[in-house]
Amino acid sequence: MKEENNQQIEPVSSVMKVFAILNALADHKSLGVTELSQIVMTSKSTVYRFLQTMKMLGFVRQEGDDDRYSLTLKLFEVSAKALEHVDLVALTEPYMAAIGEQTKEALHLGIRDGDNIVYIFKVDAQYNLRMQSRVGGRNPLYSTAIGKVLLAERPESYVRDVLAQTDFVPSTSKTHRSIDSLLVELKEVKALGYGVDNEEQEEGLRCIGAPIYDRLGNVIAGLSLSFPTLRHTPEKFEKYVGLLQEAAAKVSAKLGYTK
The missing domain is CATH 3.30.450.40 (GAF domain)
Incomplete structure (x- = not known):
């Protein structure tokens, strides 16, 4: 579907929530699902699903079995590739x-x-x-x-x-x-x-x-x-x-x- 050049693109809420989670994890060494849900103002079940997908893609890691998550170096690798060009x-x-x-x-x-x-x-x-x-x-x-x-x-x-x-x-x-x-x-x-x-x-x-x-x-x-x-x-x-x-x-x- 073609967009009109002057049409304002509406933000996709799920994408915004993913980046909100990434920003929150960047500001803290690690966070649990409950803490993240409070920071990004999203239900724990939704935050959990996002985290599992981000974990599968290699952007976050789960620390042990204590339900806490932290960033991996995947984002650094992505930005480093951009800088190479x-x-x-x-x-x-x-x-x-x-x-x-x-x-x-x-x-x-x-x-x-x-x-x-x-x-x-x-x-x-x-x-x-x-x-x-x-x-x-x-x-x-x-x-x-x-x-x-x-x-x-x-x-x-x-x-x-x-x-x-x-x-x-x-x-x-x-x-x-x-x-x-x-x-x-x-x-x-x-x-x-x-x-x-x-x-x-x-x-x-x-x-x-x-x-x-x-x-x-x-x-x-x-x-x-x-x-x-x-x-x-x-x-x-x-x-x-x-x-x-x-x-x-x-x-x-x-x-x-x-x-």
């Missing part, structure tokens, strides 16, 4: 565009692939003098702001494993030459909540990166802003850090991350 670029693009308009500088979204970062989205600077990069382009983890935030919260053993076969090529005089040197800076990056490429990848170019977290608290991407040192001021630097961290936090929240 969230497009990271689509989530991040509006924030990058807004920061680009405000700063006129280049922005990049990057992820790790082996011992490199890969740019999966970018916003070009509005100046003639700007960073030369492309979506799909790669740069080393050890000399980039994004690379540093991708590694900073990982254990030392993880960093050493990822970079075990990496040749630390000195792109500039400021490039890290070893894992040990990088590890010292990564402690500072973790404490500050952002990373900096201080002319390590290219002379005359600085870059600031902020971490993006998934629902489990893992850093899965980095959001960065690049600018020539001739346009650098301490005031701009602090402003850029704030803009990046705020945007990265909002994207992380949309991915299910709660600090």
